Every structure is written in structure tokens, then in C-alpha cells.
Amino acid sequence: MGGTPGVELQGVAALRRAAPVVVPTSKECKDSQAVAIFHSPRFPSSEQPMRVIATLTAEPGPSELSLLDPDGNRVTPPAKLYGGPPYGTVVTVDGPKDGLWTAVYGDGERSLACLKIRVRRDPSNGGERTSQTVWEPRRRWGESAENLYAIFVESLFDYPLEDDVTWKNMHSVVQDKERNLLYDHLGFGEDNELKMEPDCADLPYLLRAYFAWKMGLPYGYRRCSRGKAGKPPRCDEVLSSLSERESPEEVEGFSRFANRHVRNAVHSASGRTAPDDDETDFYPVALDRKGLKPGTLYADPYGHLLTIAGWAPQTFEHYGVLMAVDAQPDGTIGRRRFWRGSFLFTPDTTDVGAGFKAFRPVVVDPATNGLVAMTNAEINQNGEFAPFSRQQYEGSADDFYDGVESLINPRPLDPVAVQRSLVDALDESVARRVNSVDNGEQYMAEHDNSPIEMPTGYSIFETAGPWEDFSTPSRDMRLLISIDTVLQFAQSVRRAPQRFGLEEADVEPIVAEVEGWLAAELGKRTFTYTLSNGTPKTLTLQDLVERSAALEMAYHPNDCAEVRWGAPEGSEEMKTCLRRAPEEHHRQMETVRAWFHDRKRPPR
Numbered sequence: 001m002g003g004t005p006g007v008e009l010q011g012v013a014a015l016r017r018a019a020p021v022v023v024p025t026s027k028e029c030k031d032s033q034a035v036a037i038f039h040s041p042r043f044p045s046s047e048q049p050m051r052v053i054a055t056l057t058a059e060p061g062p063s064e065l066s067l068l069d070p071d072g073n074r075v076t077p078p079a080k081l082y083g084g085p086p087y088g089t090v091v092t093v094d095g096p097k098d099g100l101w102t103a104v105y106g107d108g109e110r111s112l113a114c115l116k117i118r119v120r121r122d123p124s125n126g127g128e129r130t131s132q133t134v135w136e137p138r139r140r141w142g143e144s145a146e147n148l149y150a151i152f153v154e155s156l157f158d159y160p161l162e163d164d165v166t167w168k169n170m171h172s173v174v175q176d177k178e179r180n181l182l183y184d185h186l187g188f189g190e191d192n193e194l195k196m197e198p199d200c201a202d203l204p205y206l207l208r209a210y211f212a213w214k215m216g217l218p219y220g221y222r223r224c225s226r227g228k229a230g231k232p233p234r235c236d237e238v239l240s241s242l243s244e245r246e247s248p249e250e251v252e253g254f255s256r257f258a259n260r261h262v263r264n265a266v267h268s269a270s271g272r273t274a275p276d277d278d279e280t281d282f283y284p285v286a287l288d289r290k291g292l293k294p295g296t297l298y299a300d301p302y303g304h305l306l307t308i309a310g311w312a313p314q315t316f317e318h319y320g321v322l323m324a325v326d327a328q329p330d331g332t333i334g335r336r337r338f339w340r341g342s343f344l345f346t347p348d349t350t351d352v353g354a355g356f357k358a359f360r361p362v363v364v365d366p367a368t369n370g371l372v373a374m375t376n377a378e379i380n381q382n383g384e385f386a387p388f389s390r391q392q393y394e395g396s397a398d399d400f401y402d403g404v405e406s407l408i409n410p411r412p413l414d415p416v417a418v419q420r421s422l423v424d425a426l427d428e429s430v431a432r433r434v435n436s437v438d439n440g441e442q443y444m445a446e447h448d449n450s451p452i453e454m455p456t457g458y459s460i461f462e463t464a465g466p467w468e469d470f471s472t473p474s475r476d477m478r479l480l481i482s483i484d485t486v487l488q489f490a491q492s493v494r495r496a497p498q499r500f501g502l503e504e505a506d507v508e509p510i511v512a513e514v515e516g517w518l519a520a521e522l523g524k525r526t527f528t529y530t531l532s533n534g535t536p537k538t539l540t541l542q543d544l545v546e547r548s549a550a551l552e553m554a555y556h557p558n559d560c561a562e563v564r565w566g567a568p569e570g571s572e573e574m575k576t577c578l579r580r581a582p583e584e585h586h587r588q589m590e591t592v593r594a595w596f597h598d599r600k601r602p603p604r
Contacts, residue, residue, distance in 0.1 A: 004059040007085070007289050007410070010313035018064040019108035020074070029102065031113035033384060034058065036144035037065075037103050039115070040185045045123040046098045051181060054105040054113060055147035056087040063107045065089045070099025070119075082158075082310075085289055088151035090181065125187035134241045134257045137371075138216035141361040143384040146295075149211050154294040155181050156207075157309040157325050157335060164431055167333040170196040170206055182214040186250070193251045196258060197331035201268045204297050204307045205281075208359055209258050212241065218371050220362035222281055223265045224273065226462070229602075232274040232352050235281065238362065239265065240371040268303030268462060272352040275390055278375040282357035286389035287403045292356055293386070298324060300344040301354040302461065302601050304474060308356075309335060311408070319421050320408040329468040330439055334432055337425045338404060341482025345400050347393045355392040355400070361385055402496065412501030415493050415514050422486045423521055423541070429482050430527050430544065433475060437529060437564045440470035440557040444579070451558050454585045460555075460592065461601065470557040472564075473596075481599050483548055490514045531576045532560045539565065552596035553589050556581045 034057045044050040067075040082088035098121040106112040177183040212219040219241040227233035245253035273280040285291030298306040306324040314320035322338035336342040365372045376388040452466045522542040550566030558581035567573040
């Protein structure tokens with residue numbers, strides 16, 4: 001039928017089966033930045049599985065990744081597809097025969113990429129390290145490396161949408177040998193030794209550092225200020241992986257670099273720098289699929305950082321989803337759908353630069369052999385990276401959300417289906433809060449209910465220690481915004497009926513249908529938390545909506561679980577409460593309650 005279907009039709013169009021790709025001559029066997037082939041581990045051997053990964057910037061159409069073993073026999077293992085864009089195809093060969101393999105990607109006579117791969121008889125890690133740096137670059141960042149990073153991140157978090165998956169830490173994520181495309185890539189058994197427990201600010205940095213370490217890519221980061229009203233955060237010079245390694249052991253050297261140096265330098269303000277500032281770790285990208293690929297950062301105005309993990313295309317039966325991952329102060333990692341309740345945004349850049357941002361590429365400076373970061377202008381001149389763009393800040397917040405939603409669901413939507421997606425997202429947010437409150441209750445029980453010190457003013461959102469780990473002011477602010485988003489969706493149908501393919505005469509009947517569905521659904525959806533006496537208590541989402549005012553004062557871990565879930569004073573539910581925060585703390589909470597009531601944190 002000609003052409004590729006494009007991202008708009010990914011969920012509904014089917015491609016014909018690819019013809020067996022013709023293997024080019026050895027002289028013509030090569031790949032490119034736009035269509036590249038990688039293998040893992042770095043030094044394949046016949047004693048361990050070998051992954052072969054093809055990455056593409058543009059949609060390839062019908063195609064296959066085929067292998068030839070050293071005897072010339074064609075091997076076409078089952079393929080796992082990712083993206084896009086970018087697009088990825090991954091095949092795995094268990095115990096490959098030693099010798100020279102050929103990997104070729106294409107369709108019939110149309111060979112797009114080819115790579116020769118030497119498989120050793122015995123495992124090898126490439127010999128002893130002589131460098132004194134954490135690691136030396138052996139590759140450069142470019143189109144193919146960025147594409148591989150996107151596929152790597154997507155694969156790590158590739159679970160069914162309906163699975164509410166969480167991880168206690170990052171090392172449990174990368175120790176999944178099925179989903180980690182770079183598992184034991186260096187041949188040191190490195191993934192079984194690593195310990196990484198990033199919080200929300202650390203996770204994007206450590207994902208990128210881990211990938212760069214494995215692939216031998218340059219890595220840089222900066223120390224930044226936190227900013228204040230009228231002054232977005234500013235950053236210092238680039239610190240890098242060329243710093244001195246603090247251990248003779250490869251894995252320990254990386255672990256100390258990541259867990260001590262990187263984690264101690266970066267924080268929640270590192271991602272919300274001003275859009276035009278070149279001295280930053282991230283730069284804003286356009287609201288298109290090339291810009292919003294897996295691995296891209298999202299920084300909300302208050303410092304919470306998320307990383308795009310993948311896209312689920314819109315189908316005839318299901319709405320599309322943009323999925324991200326984030327970490328909590330206690331190290332827990334989970335997935336979040338894109339919606340107003342999780343992705344807070346303002347186009348105003350007076351105090352902060354929020355929104356979607358890519359890692360700023362770092363390159364080797366030939367003059368000094370040190371690492372330098374590319375400027376916004378250099379990125380756009382280079383052409384191998386997602387372009388720098390101010391698009392996100394050129395309209396209103398509604399324009400921003402409408403723009404992203406049009407990428408997630410490029411075809412007109414059923415309004416009830418969208419309302420359902422918002423309730424699904426609220427449901428997931430509540431489930432995560434259940435875990436968070438439970439973690440706080442466990443901590444209090446293990447510490448004889450000793451009161452946790454409460455910071456004052458804005459510091460309730462940004463501090464360290466048990467308050468950061470077990471209080472929920474930021475989460476509760478997002479939860480309140482989530483509730484508002486669910487309740488106000490019908491008004492957005494009135495505001496932009498064209499997005500739903502509605503004629504003027506159809507708007508009010510559809511709005512009434514949406515409101516009726518929502519009223520019924522909120523009463524059906526339930527969640528369960530544990531009362532102070534250990535018995536379960538089940539509430540509906542409608543109960544939670546009705547307790548919105550109480551949730552403005554429900555983030556203190558010194559309060560019992562009943563208070564944390566807004567139980568009315570004097571109710572049967574409240575009778576089991578055994579613990580309250582000090583009255584002085586409640587008075588402090590009252591002084592900042594307007595922030596939660598108005599759903600607006602002040603500038604730092």
C-alpha cells in the first residue's frame with residue numbers, strides 16, 4: 001500500500017511480513033548513525049547468551065534482524081520490537097557458536113545495516129584496566145547512542161500497562177536479565193554486585209550513568225543551586241566520569257562514583273533550570289515524538305523528576321498511554337501515566353524551567369582531553385540529537401497538555417474512554433499513596449512511635465532524613481490536583497469539543513454522559529488501607545473525593561493512618577487512631593494549608 005503507517009496508526013495498522021534480507025558482501029557490511037547494530041555483551045562468548053540490537057531513527061517498514069553463524073547458516077531468533085521513534089529490534093542467541101557472525105537488518109534486497117561480530121570460545125572482560133579514571137570513553141554520543149539509550153530504558157520498564165509494578169531500588173531493576181539489554185555487558189558479573197538506591201532527582205542521572213559506563217560513553221553532571229523567586233537554578237562547571245577512580249575494582253569504582261559523587265551533587269532543582277541556559281545538564285525539546293522518546297526527562301515546577309519509559313499506541317479498543325518512571329525519597333521506583341495529576345507544568349520560566357528535557361550531550365574536548373557539554377546552538381547545528389526548542393513555553397498550560405495528549409492519542413477520542421483513563425490514573429496514584437503511608441507506619445512502629453521532626457515553611461517539600469522519606473506533602477499536592485483533574489474533565493470536553501470529534505449539538509449530551517459515568521465509577525472503585533489496630537479499611541474513590549479538604553492536612557507521618565486518609569473526627573473509623581502529631585506541628589500545617597487548598601506551591 002506504500003509508505004509506513006507512522007506513529008498515528010501504530011496501534012491499528014499492520015505491516016506485511018519482511019522478506020528474508022539479503023546479506024551484503026563483507027566490504028559492504030556496515031551500519032550508520034540512523035540505522036545501527038549493537039551487541040551485548042561487549043565481548044561475546046559461546047558460554048553466555050548474546051543479544052543483538054538494531055536501532056533506527058525512522059520507521060523502517062517491513063524488516064527483520066537476521067544472523068548468519070560462522071558456518072554461514074541463517075539464524076532468525078524470535079524478535080522483540082520496541083518504539084518508536086526510535087525503533088528497536090532485539091534478538092537473543094543462547095550459547096552462540098564461536099567464530100565470526102554476521103548480523104544484517106533489512107527487507108529482501110533492502111539491506112539497511114550490517115555488522116560482523118566475533119564470538120570467543122571463552123568469556124572475556126577485555127583484560128585488566130590500566131586507566132585511573134572511573135571509565136574512559138571509547139564511544140561518542142550521537143544519533144545511534146541516543147537511540148540505543150531510548151531502547152535500553154524502554155526495555156527496562158517494559159511491563160503490561162495494567163501491572164502496577166514497583167521496585168524497591170534501582171539495582172533490582174537492572175538485575176532483571178530478561179529486560180536489561182546490557183546485563184553483564186562488561187563481563188565482570190557487575191550487575192550482581194551493584195547497589196543503587198536513587199531518589200527522584202537521582203534516578204535519571206543514575207540510569208544515564210549506568211548506560212554510559214556499560215557502553216563506554218562520556219558522562220557529565222553539574223552541581224546546581226536551588227534557585228529562588230525570580231532566579232531559576234544555576235549550575236557550575238561539568239564534573240565527569242574522567243574523575244579519579246576511588247577503587248581498583250571496576251564495579252566498586254563505578255558504585256562510588258554514582259552513589260557518592262553523582263548522588264551527592266544533583267538534587268530536585270537540577271532539572272528545572274531556565275530553558276535558554278547552556279550551563280545545565282538538560283535542555284528543553286519540542287513536543288513531538290522525536291523529542292519525547294524514552295529516557296527523556298520531565299521536570300515539574302517543584303522539582304519532581306520523571307523519566308519517559310515508553311509509549312503505548314492508541315488502538316481501536318484502548319486509549320494511548322505515555323508512561324514514565326520516577327523514584328520516591330525511600331528509593332521506591334514506580335511507573336506513572338502522563339496526565340495533569342502526575343506531570344505538573346507551568347509555561348512561566350521566571351522562577352523555573354519545567355517540562356520535557358533531554359540530557360545535554362557531553363563530548364571530549366581535543367584541546368584538553370576533558371569533557372565539555374554542547375550548547376543549545378551546537379545541539380541544533382549538530383543534527384544528531386533532539387533539537388533544542390522553546391515550544392513548551394510559548395502557550396498556556398492548557399496548550400501544553402493538549403499538545404502532549406494529541407501525541408498520545410492522535411485520533412479523536414471517546415470522551416468516556418478519556419474519563420476512564422483519568423480515573424485509572426487516579427486509582428494508581430492512590431495505590432502508590434497506600435504503599436507510602438504503609439511505609440511510614442512501619443517506620444514509626446520500628447522506632448517506638450518516636451515523633452519525626454517537622455521542618456518549617458517551604459522546607460516541608462525539600463529536606464532530608466525521615467521527614468523526606470515518610471511524609472507526603474508533594475505526593476498529596478499532586479493527589480489533590482489529580483482529583484481536580486478527574487472532576488473537571490467534563491469541562492474540558494466543553495472547552496475543546498473538536499479534540500473529541502464532537503459537533504456542537506452533541507456536546508451537552510456527551511458531557512452529561514461523562515458526568516453520569518464518573519459519578520457511578522467513583523463509587524465502584526475501592527482501595528484498602530490498614531487501620532492502627534491492624535484491620536483493613538476499604539474506601540471508595542468517592543470517599544476520597546469527599547475527603548479532599550482533610551487531605552490538605554494529611555501528610556504528617558506522626559499522625560496515625562486514619563488521619564492520613566482523612567477519617568472524620570468522631571467517626572467509627574477514627575476510633576482506632578492511636579497517634580497524633582504534636583499540636584505545634586498541626587499549627588505549622590495550618591499556616592501553609594492555603595498552598596494545598598489552592599493547589600499551588602510558592603516559589604522556593
